[in-house]
Amino acid sequence: MDTNPSLSADAATAKREPMTDAVRPEARPPRGFVDRRxxxxxxxxxxxxxxxxxxxxxxxxxxxxxxxxxxxxxxxxxxxxxxxxxxxxxxxxxxxxxxxxxxxxxxxxxxxxxxxxxxxxxxxxxxxxxxxxxxxxxxxxxxxxxxxxxxxxxxxxxxxxxxxxxxxxxxxxxxxxxxxxxxxxxxxxxxxxxxxxxxxxxxxxxxxxxxxxxxxxxxxxxxxxxxxxxxxxxxxxxxxxxxxxxxxxxxxxxxxxxxxxxxxxxxxxxxxxxxxxxxxxxxxxxxxxxxxxxxxxxxxxxxxxxxxxxxxxxxxxxxxxxxxxxxxxxxxxxxxxxxxxxxxxxxxxxxxxxxxxxxxxxxxxxxxxxxxxxxxxxxxxxAGRDLAADARGPVVVLVLDQERMADYMAVAGELRAAGIAAEVYLGTSGMRPQMKYADRRLSPAAVIIGGDEFAAGTVTLKDLDLGRELASAVTDNAAWRAERPGQMTVPRTELVVAVRKIVDAQP
Structure with missing residues (x-):
């Protein structure tokens, strides 16, 4: 609901109507100004x-x-x-x-x-x-x-x-x-x-x-x-x-x-x-x-x-x-x-x-x-001291069962309450794109809880930095998939302790 009394009727109409190519602005910053992530x-x-x-x-x-x-x-x-x-x-x-x-x-x-x-x-x-x-x-x-x-x-x-x-x-x-x-x-x-x-x-x-x-x-x-x-x-x-x-x-x-x-x-x-x-x-x-x-x-x-x-x-x-x-x-x-x-x-x-x-x-x-x-x-x-190199994003909780969103939110809340930055993936993609998303977010770890984990009372954790480090020396893709380096399964009650070990190990 728009409560701005200064918005004119013409402006309100224009706001509701889809923009045409003729009025669509080019997305660009002014010269000499930069966006920083x-x-x-x-x-x-x-x-x-x-x-x-x-x-x-x-x-x-x-x-x-x-x-x-x-x-x-x-x-x-x-x-x-x-x-x-x-x-x-x-x-x-x-x-x-x-x-x-x-x-x-x-x-x-x-x-x-x-x-x-x-x-x-x-x-x-x-x-x-x-x-x-x-x-x-x-x-x-x-x-x-x-x-x-x-x-x-x-x-x-x-x-x-x-x-x-x-x-x-x-x-x-x-x-x-x-x-x-x-x-x-x-x-x-x-x-x-x-x-x-x-x-x-x-x-x-x-x-x-x-x-x-x-x-x-x-x-x-x-x-x-x-x-x-x-x-x-x-x-x-x-x-x-x-x-x-x-x-x-x-x-x-x-x-x-x-x-x-x-x-x-x-x-x-x-x-x-x-x-x-x-x-x-x-x-x-x-x-x-x-x-x-x-x-x-x-x-x-x-x-x-x-x-x-x-x-x-x-x-x-x-x-x-x-x-x-x-x-x-x-x-x-x-x-x-x-x-x-x-x-x-x-x-x-x-x-x-x-x-x-x-x-x-x-x-x-x-x-x-x-x-x-x-x-x-x-x-x-x-000078060889890139302070941005060790920047890290939040731990990402993957969503493998849309019906269990409340449980995924509870996992993120538990991590945040312990002082660990965390987020639940809120897109609609499958597991592989979610892992790619976590990698692009510079996440130290991904939390994976599917049907097997829910049934067993466990969580699977992926140490993303360790995985990237080990991947640099991989020579056999089949062995790599079988060993799943940087991945571990722990009891649900040990989630915070296990995630903290991964986060604290980062530079």
Whole structure:
């Protein structure tokens, strides 16, 4: 019965009438949006549970903000246009205010902190996770909706706050399943780069941006190509010419020396950096902050093979105001075609002391780290730790006698009461299709009760994973059918115990 009073008579008539080909929509998701089934969701939930446990152990509290924020509060991606939808998905509310789906979790934090600052413990330490949306051109591995996880400290200017975020990021990635040594957090400081620009004689913002873009290509192009980009420019293999930053040879070499100062030992890196940027006010301030981060990381037991100083990290320098860091996967990985590929960054963050000031007018220090949950799941898979591989569906109770449905339901209820996920097959197919259904559901076991079992007070159980494992070595089909590997018959009273043994044996 339809009780919706707003449904018009025409709409109600259309609802009852069968759809024609002319009005039938094509079943497809919008570009940049994906559907995810249980395997992928299980992997992401495991990551979030493991990381949340680490973050809470560090004393960070959970915070959840709404999916929408007022567009002016987001303060990014917004052009001077009647409809602020460049980069965000925006709509106008009935009070004519524009609001948009959040594009990250940091902008909502800044709004929340500014709004509730008087009542918050200071510094305010929070973590958050949830979907974010970006109205950008989708591409391979680039979606318009994805799940992000953030941890931030708002209200502390101490370098030790940066160090704690870094240590927590290392611990969180390892808790999620990345083996120790498979990833590293690389650390730089915006103030060092400002000191470098002063030492290299860079004055204009345009030239500074050209220098940073050149440095950002170091890993991909190498130092010789970057020298050209720092100077007059470079012609690539296709013949296209990229105009350079216009530095003279001495200034370009100073920049190259700066990027090459990174070493495994953090203290040695600080010494090398001091030779390049020491003496400038911002450079010395950045060196002092990195030294404090080094001391704190050492005290926290985070070695240089897990968190290292790397002057070539230049991410988001128009946004960050001090320390910047980027987590990178170190493992050799391959693409879908088996070709070697560089997986690269799996998360990043840094110090952003100007974000809350957009609301309050007062500078409020803040630092944080963020990673994309789907991307981390992909990194774990590349590292040989596919969290979706051990995803399991429910135990399936097969229906061999339609007149005994109540008995099959009782079996499923008994398993559920014991904490075991179970379902009764509710289709109309025979036994073989039901077994195929259980296999597609990734079920650990199937419960088979036919007339013989009902008469004898027994149940037959099929250990599906064991059966698949044994099937890989089968050489004789007749012997396979006769032995029925992974299949057992137990008394009805021992159902729960027997099923639990099968379920608990799964990885």
């Amino acid at each position: 249980a395997r992928d969701l299980t992997a992401e939930r495991k990551i979030l549970a493991a990381v949340a446990e680490v973050y809470e152990r560090y004393g960070f509290e959970a915070l959840e903000t709404g999916a929408f924020e007022y567009a002016d509060a987001l303060g990014k991606f917004l052009p001077d246009a009647d409809r602020p939808n460049e980069g965000v998905f925006a709509l106008q509310d009935d009070d004519e205010q524009w609001m948009a789906l959040r594009y990250d979790l940091t902008a909502p934090l800044a709004r929340f902190a500014a709004q509730n600052w008087e009542t918050l413990p200071k510094p305010f330490r929070r973590y958050a996770f949830g979907p974010v949306w970006r109205n950008e051109k989708p591409g391979p591995g680039r979606y318009r909706e994805f799940v992000q996880c953030d941890a931030d400290t708002v209200g502390s200017a101490r370098p030790e706050a940066d160090a704690e975020i870094i240590a927590m990021a290392v611990a969180g990635l390892e808790a999620a399943g990345l083996p120790a040594g498979s990833a590293i957090v690389k650390i730089n400081n915006r103030k060092l780069l400002n000191g470098l620009m002063t030492a290299a004689g860079v004055t204009s913002e345009a030239q500074k941006l050209s220098v940073l873009r050149a440095v950002d290509k170091l890993d991909r192009l190498g130092p010789d190509a970057v020298r050209l980009l720092l100077g007059e420019g470079r012609k690539d293999e296709s013949g296209d010419f990229t105009k350079g930053a216009g530095l003279n040879a001495a200034a370009a070499e100073r920049v190259i020396a700066f990027t090459a100062a990174g070493a495994g030992d953090r203290s040695a890196t600080l010494g090398a950096l001091s030779n390049v940027v020491g003496g400038s006010a911002e450079g010395d301030e950045g060196l002092a902050e990195l030294a404090a981060i080094d001391a704190a990381l050492t005290g926290l037991g985070v070695s240089a093979d897990r968190a290292a100083f790397d002057p070539s990290v230049v991410r988001g320098l128009e946004y960050y105001t001090g320390a910047v860091f980027e987590a990178e996967l170190l493992l050799q990985t391959t693409d879908d075609k088996g070709q070697p590929m560089r997986f690269g960054s799996i998360g990043g963050g840094g110090r952003y002391d100007d974000l809350v000031a957009r609301f309050t007018g007062e500078r409020t220090p803040a630092t944080g780290f963020s990673f994309g949950v789907t991307r981390l799941a992909a990194a774990l898979k590349a």
